[in-house]
Amino acid sequence: MALRLYNTLTERKEELVPIAPGEVRMYVCGITAYDLCHLGHARSLLVFEVLRRYLAFRGYRVRMVRNFTDVDDKIIRKAQETGRTWKAVADHYIQEFQADMARFELPPADMEPRATDHVPAMVALTESLLARGLAYAVDGDVYFRVRGFPGYGRLSRRNLDDLRAGARVEVDERKEDPLDFSLWKRAKPGEPAWESPWGPGRPGWHIECSAMAMELLGESFDLHGGGEDLIFPHHENEIAQSEGATGKPFARHWVHNGFVRIEQEKMSKSVGNVFTIRDLLGKFSPDALKLFLLGSHYRGPIDYAPEKVEEAGRALDRIRLLAESVEALEEHPRGGALPAAVGAARGEFVAAMDDDLNTARALSAIFTLVRHLNGALDRLPERRRATAAAAAAFREGIAAIREMGQVLGLRLSGGATRPAEEAALSAVAALLREYCPEQVAAAPDLSAGVEALLARREGARRARDFTVADAIRRRLAAAGIEVADRPQGSTWRLRTK
């Protein structure tokens, strides 16, 4: 068994066979640094991070490159609008991107090149395309001659005549064919410029990725990815430029993720239905957002709605609560029931991931194991006494869940999110003023506050004043604090969203 991944180029699932045995070299198109990232970016970022992690899990060394486009029309326009330099705009949004990645708990790629650090490679690539007759220069601009590259349209399955018929491209008199695209753009006054054989200018968008990918990964590498909207023209053009210049195959495997939609419509700025990563992570934990995104297959569309992320958060809590219960197990000679099914879950997880990164199915394997472990836990005396062997088996189960979760980029541990904590804290403060005013000063943090309220509640319970006891419990629950009454006393925990 090996990983089979859908290849856009061949329209079928194909086994990923690295060119260099044991090592996968992958390039993923990164962001253009002119605005904050939204949920669509988050999905793409997550999908390829999961791919990378799964490859590592399968024993491959992985080299993943994700670029930054730090010079282009949109950046220049943003600079003009806001009175900053193009460089300041790009630097700023790259920093914001990195901050978002940290909040979303995704690590950086192995290499994160900026386009402007690789201009000489882009110039060289353009020169070699000119030398091969696949490009032509006009007044300081250089265009790729689409008709000169026979394979053009193979990735996106388009033929040039159809494209031309449907083309809504601005007619540029200087182009031989309307579909020819820029390799090099002559600088207008005030625009960023690098020296070149054709005069000062800057590289076109598509050539950036070709040049950086080949410089960092070699002329031929294993996998190239991005959102499905990049298939045409961006990736089509990358293939034409790269293979046109080298005569060698560029990327073997092309992987594209589907869109995030809002109420059946593509999320995009023109529609005005964009949710930034930043806003979403103010409301939801990274794990909940990830679980939501991984709940459907990466190639299909996914419809965003806040309730769905909340649902994912509830599902996630089941895993967290199980892990906490297992950590709290007490070893006892007369424990019970050994949990089984760890091996089966792992097998199903691998089978699912091998089948075109089917994270939804992989998650079902995890949740099935969660149910089995919970069931075994329920059969333990007081749900907490296990023999040494049983306790070890439970811990092995949790370790397996953590390991599988980790491949999916999930943390599956740790406390509640900061927003949840802040909301809980203010609710607790209000309850303290109402039920134990003398304790307000003595209970400065959440934990002390809840403990004081639980002590007050325990007093009420002893006095069989269930009205007060239940009111306190109900209002704590409303604040996200879940109280459980056990034979040994009451416990509490903060739920996440």
Added chain:
RNA sequence: GGCGGCGUAGCCAAGUGGCUAAGGCAGAGGUCUGCAAAACCUUUAUUCGGCGGUUCGAGUCCGCCCGCCGCCUCCA
């Protein structure tokens, strides 16, 4: 117009022609509890947009129709 995708339970969603159609959320009943919560157990699609066809057998393949979406211009 060209190319591509989707339509599975109340909601989300997986499903590689063949045992009883994953999993999550929500709902109902039960166990536990002073009552709850959590957890577990049971339960919720004789059926996969519609109609035909291929096949011993189709959610899965083919055709047509209906509905939704995307790409063809910058876009994850």
